Each structure stands twice: as structure tokens, then as C-alpha cells.
Amino acid sequence: MITARYHREVPQRYRLEAGKCTKCGYVAFPPRLVCPKCSTKKFKPIVLKDEGKIITYTVIRVGPDKFSKETPYAIGIIELNDKLRLTAQIAGVVDFEKLKIGQKVKLVFRKIQDDGKAGIHMYGYKAVLA
Amino acid sequence: MVGIVGFGAYLPRYRIKAETIAKQWGMDANSIIRGLQLNEKTVPGQDEDTITISVAAAKNALLRAQIDPQDIGALYIGSESHPYAVKPSGTIVIDALGIGPHVHVASYEFACKAGSEAMYVAANLVKAGEMKYAMGIGADTSQGAPGDALEYSASAGGAAFIMGTEKVVAEILFTHSYTSDTPDFWRREGEDYPRHGGRFTGDPAYFKHVMGAATALLEKSKMKPSDFKYAVFHMPNGKFPQEVGKRLGFTKEQLEVGWIVPWMGNTYSGSSPTGLAAILDVAKPGDMIFMVSFGSGAGSDGFIFKVTKEITKVQNRAPKLKDYLDKDKIYLDYGEYAKFRKKIKLNE
The missing domain is CATH 3.40.47.10 (Thiolase/Chalcone synthase)
Known part of the structure; x- marks a missing residue:
């Protein structure tokens, strides 16, 4: 059921909550149960910075069904100011020729998709040019 | 406070x-x-x-x-x-x-x-x-x-x-609400778009309720329009807030900063609140602000704010x-x- 999974992911999708390994300092986003670096199971929750830069990007011109009416749009790998990298849509770009690697972005709260016509709205983060 | x-x-x-x-x-x-x-x-x-x-x-x-x-x-x-x-x-x-x-x-x-x-x-x-x-x-x-x-x-x-x-x-000094059953604008359950009563949305709806709340607020506070630096009214279009301001005795200068509707449109529940935000963006300590919203159906909420020295921070x-x-x-x-x-x- 999509609502259960969506609800489980709210802390990371809404508030950028990550898990920081209490032993080696590895930051897991989304949070993990076991640290991939030192196998410790103890994490403390931290909130990531909402500012960063574009590491790389691509422009989607033929999107999957749910996003086919939103094309063209850019998807990028964003490195946040605390060095963690994540994938996000880069929203509100009009001229893709002007999009550049290294450009500063800010993560904002947007609607990501709907579960069909009658299902839930699903929200999360997208990047916008800073 | x-x-x-x-x-x-x-x-x-x-x-x-x-x-x-x-x-x-x-x-x-x-x-x-x-x-x-x-x-x-x-x-x-x-x-x-x-x-x-x-x-x-x-x-x-x-x-x-x-x-x-x-x-x-x-x-x-x-x-x-x-x-x-x-x-x-x-x-x-x-x-x-x-x-x-x-x-x-x-x-x-x-x-x-x-x-x-x-x-x-x-x-x-x-x-x-x-x-x-x-x-x-x-x-x-x-x-x-x-x-x-x-x-x-x-x-x-x-x-x-x-x-x-x-x-x-911005301290809230006075508030006043004015409400009556006035079917000037509505949207029935399941309908995509609202309906409205055309010109009926003017005098019996917008003007009656905004004036009602504004007049009571001025009486309650024992203040007059010239006591305020800024005023903002609900902005369904550019014309109505200017007209109601004029009827109440406010000047164009008092309305200017909050009158953002010609370039923003009517943000409905966000209309007078965004106008107030535009005013607070530039207000100085001691400024008095007069605000009256309007919602079809119909009613108005009025507020009198006094800006404090904290604003500049x-x-x-x-x-x-x-x-x-x-x-x-x-x-x-x-x-x-x-x-x-x-x-x-x-x-x-």
C-alpha cells in the first residue's frame, strides 16, 4: 500500500532527516539501520542543509507515465553544503541551455506526484536555482 | 503584548x-x-x-x-x-x-x-x-x-x-468581525469552479462587510483614517480596495504599499495577508496599520496593528x-x- 511507504518516508522527504552513525560519523540519507562503513546500528537523527550545488544533471524529454505531462524537466545530482549527495528534480528551469554544473541550488517543498485521480498527494523536496 | x-x-x-x-x-x-x-x-x-x-x-x-x-x-x-x-x-x-x-x-x-x-x-x-x-x-x-x-x-x-x-x-491593538448570510459567491460540493452574483458581489457584499468591519474598528479604537500610515483591504480586483478606502477616508498613499493586486491578482485567502506582509516588509517602528479582509458568504475581519522597534531586526x-x-x-x-x-x- 503506497500510503504506508509514503508515511514511513515523511521525515526524509519532508524535512531532510538523515541518520549520522554515532561511531564513524557516516551520514545515511535516507536513514539506514546498519552503517555501511562500520556496521554499527546506532545512528542519531540530523537535519541536512537545504542548500547545495549541481554535480550533474540530465533533461528528461520523454518522462514516465506519471510525469509525461511535465516534460521537459531536469533531474540532477545535488551535493548539499554538508557534502551529502541526493537526486532531485531541478524545478522551474525555463532555458535548459543555461543550466550549469556547479550552479547553486536550494531544496524546496513541492508536490512530487499524485497516486492516481483519487489517491493521496505525495510531497517532498525539489531543487530550485538559488 | x-x-x-x-x-x-x-x-x-x-x-x-x-x-x-x-x-x-x-x-x-x-x-x-x-x-x-x-x-x-x-x-x-x-x-x-x-x-x-x-x-x-x-x-x-x-x-x-x-x-x-x-x-x-x-x-x-x-x-x-x-x-x-x-x-x-x-x-x-x-x-x-x-x-x-x-x-x-x-x-x-x-x-x-x-x-x-x-x-x-x-x-x-x-x-x-x-x-x-x-x-x-x-x-x-x-x-x-x-x-x-x-x-x-x-x-x-x-x-x-x-x-x-x-x-x-506588530502588536494587535484591536480586532473586529462583521458577518451576515450573503450569497454573493459560492462553489458547490464537486463543482470545479465557483459561481458569483456578478454586480451583487459589490455593494451588498464586499462594500457592506468591509465598511461594516472597518467602521466598527475605527469606533472601537477611537481612531480615524489619518492616524494610520498604511491600510490594506481584501483585493478581489484593483478597483474595489481603492474604492472602499476612498469611501472610508483613506488616501491612495496609505493604500499603495499593500495594493499589490494589479501585478499579483487575487490570492483569495492570501489576499489581504500578502498585502499586510508587503507592508510589514517596509514598515517602521511606530507605524499604524489598518487591515480588513473580506470573504464571500459573507464576512470581514478587521485588525489594527502597531509596528514595534523589533520590526527592523x-x-x-x-x-x-x-x-x-x-x-x-x-x-x-x-x-x-x-x-x-x-x-x-x-x-x-
Whole structure:
């Protein structure tokens, strides 16, 4: 059921909550149960910075069904100011020729998709040019 | 002292010009621009709705207030475009902001005055000593039927206000509400677009209720229009707030800063609240502000604010309304606008 999974992911999708390994300092986003670096199971929750830069990007011109009416749009790998990298849509770009690697972005709260016509709205983060 | 401790606004980047809409329906753009005093309006992105606008405005309010979100005891969102018919908008907003779960949340609806209702209740809960802080938000992605006069005005945006008692930037001195059953504008359950009573929305609705609340507020406070630096009234179009200001004895200069409707459109529940945010962006300590909202159905909430010396500390902590209004605009043609506003029937 999509609502259960969506609800489980709210802390990371809404508030950028990550898990920081209490032993080696590895930051897991989304949070993990076991640290991939030192196998410790103890994490403390931290909130990531909402500012960063574009590491790389691509422009989607033929999107999957749910996003086919939103094309063209850019998807990028964003490195946040605390060095963690994540994938996000880069929203509100009009001229893709002007999009550049290294450009500063800010993560904002947007609607990501709907579960069909009658299902839930699903929200999360997208990047916008800073 | 009870009042606003943090405020923030948000407007989407997308715009459509009145002349683009007029051209689509074969109307005379100049008569719309002159008559309604509307040049262009904001349009929500495909990924924006009342909830995302509320989050963006509330984040700006929190940047200004610099308080722990956990100290907020209530959050109310007024809108006539809540994304769900059944499910509160505020639960998503509190989780996005790190407020709660020990918090009282509700969605308000009263046409264009749902935002000022949220502010009114938030302020009075703080005044009653029930909680340290409460947030009231007015936000909308309002609907106008294709070809209807409302299509030139119905826009998107919102403003959020955190009420509290410490480091108040604008003290609430007086409030007054004026309400009667007046069917000037409505949307039945399941309908996509609202209906309205045409010219009936003027004198028996907007003017009667705004004047009713404003006159009572002036009597209650024993103040006169010339005592205020700024005034803001609900802005269904450019003409009505100017006219009601004139009838009450306010000057164009007093209205100018909050009169953002010609370039923003009517953000419904966010209308007078965004006007208030534009005023607070530039207000100076000691300035008096007069605000009266209007919601069809019909009613008005009036507020008198006195700006404190704290205002100058918070004004630059977050983007200003004019930043959103004037910068990075993306203009849409009518086809793009129709797609963004989901006016085109698709195969699901």
C-alpha cells in the first residue's frame, strides 16, 4: 500500500532527516539501520542543509507515465553544503541551455506526484536555482 | 503584548497577463486592465498547491521569528483550495516544518477571508494564554472558470503569521468581525469552479462587510483614517480596495504599499495577508496599520496593528513580498496556463 511507504518516508522527504552513525560519523540519507562503513546500528537523527550545488544533471524529454505531462524537466545530482549527495528534480528551469554544473541550488517543498485521480498527494523536496 | 512575531509570504514564479486571457476569449484587454485594474496574475506551478505555498510562506515566517518550531501550539490554514476535500492541509505543513505532534491543527474555509480567520484565532489563543506561539496562514491556488471575469483575478500565493507575546514586531491593538448570510459567491460540493452574483458581489457584499468591519474598528479604537500610515483591504480586483478606502477616508498613499493586486491578482485567502506582509516588509517602528479582509458568504475581519522597534531586526531575515512579485517571472501562454491549472481534459 503506497500510503504506508509514503508515511514511513515523511521525515526524509519532508524535512531532510538523515541518520549520522554515532561511531564513524557516516551520514545515511535516507536513514539506514546498519552503517555501511562500520556496521554499527546506532545512528542519531540530523537535519541536512537545504542548500547545495549541481554535480550533474540530465533533461528528461520523454518522462514516465506519471510525469509525461511535465516534460521537459531536469533531474540532477545535488551535493548539499554538508557534502551529502541526493537526486532531485531541478524545478522551474525555463532555458535548459543555461543550466550549469556547479550552479547553486536550494531544496524546496513541492508536490512530487499524485497516486492516481483519487489517491493521496505525495510531497517532498525539489531543487530550485538559488 | 500580543501580536505578530514572525511573518512570511510566498508567490509562485509563473504569470499570465490579462491581455493573454482577454485574447483567448476575444475580449478587449484594455477595458479589463482599466476596469478591473489587473495587469497580470500569479499562477501556481504544476507542483505547487495550497500546502506547498503554506510551507514556503511559513518557512519565511520562521526565519524571521527565529523560534523553536516545537513551541508552536496551533497551526491554522485558511484556503478555498485545500488539496483534499477530506484530510487537513495543516498536518502536512506541520510535518514539513518540524512542528508538533503536540499541536492543534485545523483547515479553515470562508472564501477569501479564511486566512484572516486563521490569524484571528491564532492571535486569540495566544492572548488567552493557551500557548506560547500560534501560526495563522492564508494561502490559495484559486479557481476561475474559463472565460469568466474571475479568470483575470484568481491567482496563487500566501502569507503566514506567527503570533506570540515576546519580540512582537506588530502588536494587535484591536480586532473586529462583521458577518451576515450573503450569497454573493459560492462553489458547490464537486463543482470545479465557483459561481458569483456578478454586480451583487459589490455593494451588498464586499462594500457592506468591509465598511461594516472597518467602521466598527475605527469606533472601537477611537481612531480615524489619518492616524494610520498604511491600510490594506481584501483585493478581489484593483478597483474595489481603492474604492472602499476612498469611501472610508483613506488616501491612495496609505493604500499603495499593500495594493499589490494589479501585478499579483487575487490570492483569495492570501489576499489581504500578502498585502499586510508587503507592508510589514517596509514598515517602521511606530507605524499604524489598518487591515480588513473580506470573504464571500459573507464576512470581514478587521485588525489594527502597531509596528514595534523589533520590526527592523526581522525584515531582512527572509525574502520580501516584492522579491517574489518582481523577480524571476515566467510568463505563460494560455495553453500552458490551461495545462498548469488542469483545465484540459486528459485520458487518465
